[in-house]
Amino acid sequence: MNLMWIKDRLKEIGATQGHLATAIGRDQAVVSRILQGKQALSLEWADAFAEVLQMPVQEVLRRAGVLKTPSSAQRMIVGISGATGVVFGVRLLEILRDLGVETHLVITRPGAVTLAQETDYRVAEVAAMADRHYRVGDIAAPIASGSFRTMGMIVAPCSVRTFSEIATGVTSNLLTRAADVTLKEGRKLVLMVRETPLHSGHLRNLLQLAEMGAVIAPPMQTFYTRPSSLDDMIVHSLGRVLDLFDLELPGLPRWGEDSVRAMQT
Ligand SMILES: Cc1cc2nc3c(=O)[nH]c(=O)nc-3n(C[C@H](O)[C@H](O)[C@H](O)COP(=O)(O)O)c2cc1C
Numbered sequence: 576m577n578l579m580w581i582k583d584r585l586k587e588i589g590a591t592q593g594h595l596a597t598a599i600g601r602d603q604a605v606v607s608r609i610l611q612g613k614q615a616l617s618l619e620w621a622d623a624f625a626e627v628l629q630m631p632v633q634e635v636l637r638r639a640g641v642l643k644t645p646s647s648a649q650r651m652i653v654g655i656s657g658a659t660g661v662v663f664g665v666r667l668l669e670i671l672r673d674l675g676v677e678t679h680l681v682i683t684r685p686g687a688v689t690l691a692q693e694t695d696y697r698v699a700e701v702a703a704m705a706d707r708h709y710r711v712g713d714i715a716a717p718i719a720s721g722s723f724r725t726m727g728m729i730v731a732p733c734s735v736r737t738f739s740e741i742a743t744g745v746t747s748n749l750l751t752r753a754a755d756v757t758l759k760e761g762r763k764l765v766l767m768v769r770e771t772p773l774h775s776g777h778l779r780n781l782l783q784l785a786e787m788g789a790v791i792a793p794p795m796q797t798f799y800t801r802p803s804s805l806d807d808m809i810v811h812s813l814g815r816v817l818d819l820f821d822l823e824l825p826g827l828p829r830w831g832e833d834s835v836r837a838m839q840t
Pocket residue numbers: 655656657658659683684685686688689692733734735736737738769770
């Protein structure tokens with residue numbers, strides 16, 4: 576990744592690499608390594624760079640070669656159901672926005688309850704993070720139809736009730752209808768299932784879903800990346816899900832790659 580264009584931009588706006596270093600809380604040597612492509616530009620750093628460079632983060636990512644297609648070409652449905660871990664859905668919306676992916680959001684009523692229980696966000700604030708937000712009862716919404724083209728759908732987090740509805744095709748609300756449509760159209764449906772322990776009925780439904788083409792992706796913690804915060808863990812789980820859509824989360828630590836080895840020494 577060649578980021579030398581950043582030097583020109585800094586000159587243009589009268590800023591220096593020191594400003595970038597301050598913005599990411601590192602010394603200038605780290606900035607030099609990033610500019611030379613020797614160190615990955617994480618999403619968090621891209622955000623900080625964007626502020627100093629006075630340009631949208633999507634533009635920084637696009638020029639860095641991370642975003643390969645125009646934002647309008649990518650459209651994702653995000654479902655938030657009432658399992659614990661609502662923050663997965665919230666962070667997912669933030670990351671997809673930074674990656675320039677158009678998001679279409681539906682939150683179940685229990686999803687709104689867990690949002691209030693587990694975070695300080697209001698539903699309206701989370702809705703504002705998406706390009707479009709639909710009421711869970713709005714069964715006539717665009718995402719209820721297969722003719723509305725998307726790259727797929729991620730349910731984060733996914734409750735037992737929601738995955739059971741999808742497994743049986745009952746689809747009593749817009750979230751489960753959109754998931755059913757995603758499957759019937761042969762698009763990717765990823766379910767970040769959150770429940771433990773699981774009884775045989777849960778497991779049967781999950782097997783049924785896997786056989787129908789859904790990807791069952793419980794947000795399991797990864798320790799080989801040496802996470803230093805809860806957010807590291809959340810973002811890593813989301814990065815692995817985005818991999819399934821060929822969406823590259825900048826700076827995602829990967830086993831066998833330099834960043835992970837460096838962390839282990
Ligand atoms: C704070 C809180 C945490 C919950 N955690 C889970 C969970 O991890 N998994 C789950 O399947 N249900 C969980 N539930 C229960 C679901 O919200 C409940 O089954 C609901 O009917 C799910 O509906 P939905 O799938 O339409 O969102 C939780 C409820 C609350 C209030």
